[in-house]
Amino acid sequence: MTTISVVIPVFNxxxxxxETINSVLKxxxxxxxxxxxxxxxxxxxxxxxxxxxxxxxxxFSYPKANVAVNRNRGFYHSVGEFISFLDADDLWTPDKLxxxxxxxxxxxxxxxxxxxxxxxxxxxxxxxxCRTVAVTGNVYSHLLLDDFIGNGSNVMIRxxxxxxxxxxxxxxxxxxxxxxxxxxxxxxQFVVVAKSQILYRISANSMSADVCKMEKxxxxxIERTFNQTPISLQxxxxxxxxNTYKGLLYRTLEGQPERKKGWIAAKFLTQTIRTDPSILFxxxxxxxxxxxxxxxxxxxxxxxxxxxKIPRLSNTSTLLGYIKIDPFLIKN
Numbered sequence: 001m002t003t004i005s006v007v008i009p010v011f012n013x014x015x016x017x018x019e020t021i022n023s024v025l026k027x028x029x030x031x032x033x034x035x036x037x038x039x040x041x042x043x044x045x046x047x048x049x050x051x052x053x054x055x056x057x058x059x060f061s062y063p064k065a066n067v068a069v070n071r072n073r074g075f076y077h078s079v080g081e082f083i084s085f086l087d088a089d090d091l092w093t094p095d096k097l098x099x100x101x102x103x104x105x106x107x108x109x110x111x112x113x114x115x116x117x118x119x120x121x122x123x124x125x126x127x128x129x130c131r132t133v134a135v136t137g138n139v140y141s142h143l144l145l146d147d148f149i150g151n152g153s154n155v156m157i158r159x160x161x162x163x164x165x166x167x168x169x170x171x172x173x174x175x176x177x178x179x180x181x182x183x184x185x186x187x188x189q190f191v192v193v194a195k196s197q198i199l200y201r202i203s204a205n206s207m208s209a210d211v212c213k214m215e216k217x218x219x220x221x222i223e224r225t226f227n228q229t230p231i232s233l234q235x236x237x238x239x240x241x242x243n244t245y246k247g248l249l250y251r252t253l254e255g256q257p258e259r260k261k262g263w264i265a266a267k268f269l270t271q272t273i274r275t276d277p278s279i280l281f282x283x284x285x286x287x288x289x290x291x292x293x294x295x296x297x298x299x300x301x302x303x304x305x306x307x308x309k310i311p312r313l314s315n316t317s318t319l320l321g322y323i324k325i326d327p328f329l330i331k332n
Contacts (some may be wrong), residue, residue, distance in 0.1 A: 007074030013088035029098035068168035091199040111161035111188030115197035174217035242275035262295035
């Protein structure tokens, strides 16, 4: 019997796809099907998947398309009462499906279960934990402020509710996840599994690394969402914009220093200060400014050497602490 359908879209994922699939096959909950949507991969991806012998794996090949299209394609082939999506470079802990399924069974009014996330690098090494927000029930106002769910490999959704809200928006090439969570939260309750169960891989080639496209999509989602949001929650829009730019700024400053990234980060810093002037007087802003000077003036190898020697200057994660996530504290 198939209770849960897991969908993995993949394009040229030969480096990680085996490990990703194995993290599903090792789940303590075994009543699932694993649907792999191969989006016209030109490397050894399809060959690697074909060598994994498990009757629960179903492979479908399609022309290359964005991840929203491929996730919807996977859902079309699914039969499970619950649906989970997993990116081809991310991983799950062995109890992810079991814990989220149990949470939804025990909370029949909830349409979505989510867990917490840890970030890993390209080699699978732990980098940092993501925010550990633990709100349940009506989470819409919290999601208006910030996508605390964080990635498309996280949630489990009831099948009928996914159908009702229309699945992923295939016109969005970025921020499809945030858009889906918001549309779900506007109509349904959420429940949290308060433990880290998703390992989100940070790599230079990941979709989220293209921060300029991410900015455009995030602003589009914010504008569209607040156009449909009740008047009583409109006061959250400026904070949503400020949080978005803080997140984009942090993403841009992550990883290897590059002059091009420095100029993009300078633009995001300007927007961060414009949308939240109070950040100008925080110590983290001076640190970011000094880091930007180093990145934009020095060659990449020199900037990397200097920042490695001064890790306190390199680490700008404190910025994430200024992301406002509690709508009730803001209003009061």
